[in-house]
Structures are given as C-alpha cells and as structure tokens.
Amino acid sequence: YYFRVAAVNSAFKESPHQSGNVVSISGAEITTFSGAQGGVIADWEPVWGATHYRIWRHTTDAASDAVTLGAWQAETSFTDSTGAPGVEYFYWIQSARSSVGEQASDLSPATTGYKGLAPPAVVAASSDVPDRVTLNWHLPQGATYFRVYHNTKNDTVGANAVTGWLNATNHQHTGAVPGLNYYWVRAATDANGTRPSALSASSMGERTAPLQLA
Secondary structure (H helix, E strand, C coil): CEEEECCECCCCCECCCEEEECCCCCCCCEEEECCCCCCEEEEECCCCCCCEEEEEEECCCCHHHCEEEEEEECCCEEEECCCCECCEEEEEEEEECCCCCCCCCCCCCCEEEEECCCCCCCEEECCCECCCEEEEECCCCCCCEEEEEEECCCCCCCCEECCCCECCCEEEECCCCEEEEEEEEEEECCCCCCCCCCCCCCEEEEECCCCCCC
C-alpha cells in the first residue's frame, strides 16, 4: 500500500504531505517431500507482497547456523539434490520483495526432509553350494543396514524378508529351497530400518542338490 501523511493543527491547516509505503512480508510455510533419490523437494504457497524466495538448510534445528541453497528465486518450489543420501536435514524458507532480497522476512518455521538411499547396486547369489545360497552386495552411500527378501519366482509380490536388518553386506541363506531362488536387498540408515531404500534388482541363486553317495 502507498500512503501520504500530514499533520493538522487546531485551525485544520495541514502540514506538507509525506509519502511512504507499507509492505507486509512473512515467511512462507514450507512442505518437503522426501525419499526420492533425486533429492528433497520443497514446496510453499506464495506469500503476499513477496516476489522472491530463498531456501536455507542445516543438519540440526538451528536456523542461526543454516546456510542458503542457491540464489533468490521467483518459483515456489526447489529441489535440493546436494544433500547426502539418508541424512535428515532441516529446511527454512525466506521471502523478499526483490531478486536481491530487499525487505526480506524472517525465516519460516523449520521442516525436515531427506534424500533417498539408492538400493544396493549389485546383488550376487551363489549357484554352486548344496546347503545354502550365499549373497553379497555393494554398500550404497549413506546405508549401514540391509534386509534380504526371497521368493521362489522372480516377482517381488510374495517375496518375504528372510533376515532382520543386517549390519553386513553378505548373507548365508540356509533356508533356500533346492533349485532356483530369487533375492532382493533393501538398504536403510539404522537397525530399525529408518529411511529405507527401494528394493534392489533381483538376483538369482541356486541351491544345488547334495551329492548322493553310492
């Protein structure tokens, strides 16, 4: 809003007018969408009076220690692809009246988000052991625990977890049935299965028949 101000004396005579303006800028309310490998997506509603926005991030709920991600932008969405997979970050949004941050607001209340873990890239299953199938997989960035799933056909529908969350990159599946077995591995950040990844691609292993003595 724009206005003009003047003082009036007892004789109702006005002083010279003074011009000014009122700007109402507040921090936006930010929403994050987590778990995608591409990064955390932050969305917010436009703020009345604001033309540009800036995202802040930190690993704790400490706005005074947060750092900015990118420049002031007119869009009301931002994808943070720079975070470490599986790490929870705190995010804030700031509003302003111009592309250089004029009349910037305080930071919004924080919200959290995380970049999703990649599933284990390679799962190798043995095919030459008579009493088990041996599984090995690679360690994705940010992952520390893994869970193995099994099915007798190459289909995740009906696949069952055959382990808890393992702090290891291998497993001996002694419950494998003779013949072909199919496996998938899911990654997580801790022993409770926090922030789990999608299932890996399937890997086929074979439990061979034991040798028959004549």
